[in-house]
Amino acid sequence: MPPAILAAELLRLLIGACLVICVGADAEDDFSNNLFTDSAPLLALFVVPLGIITAIIGAIRVGGLSWLKTIIGRARESRVITEAELMSFTSKEICELWNGQEIVRVIGVGLIREVSR
Structure with missing residues (x-):
């Protein structure tokens, strides 16, 4: 068999395999994909507020007033510990x-x- 015909047959086989794989998705795959993509905004409702609270507490620890540090429970924390944990x-x-x-x-x-x- 000439190499050109062999390459054409191999290409045809690869295209056929890709089509079988692409068509092989069924309703259950679609459901699981939609479940994870639809739950992302719900997850963001919990993660984003936690990130905002963490940023505010970090700002208070670095440069906040002493009464604000008392509110978040870091009144006795030294500046060095804050610097070691939060700053780069x-x-x-x-x-x-x-x-x-x-x-x-x-x-x-x-x-x-x-x-x-």
């Missing part, structure tokens, strides 16, 4: 060190050793 930069109080497996944020100044070859 380093300062005099926070540093990032390698602990042998990963980079971790550490409160205070870490012991730094230099290894040379």
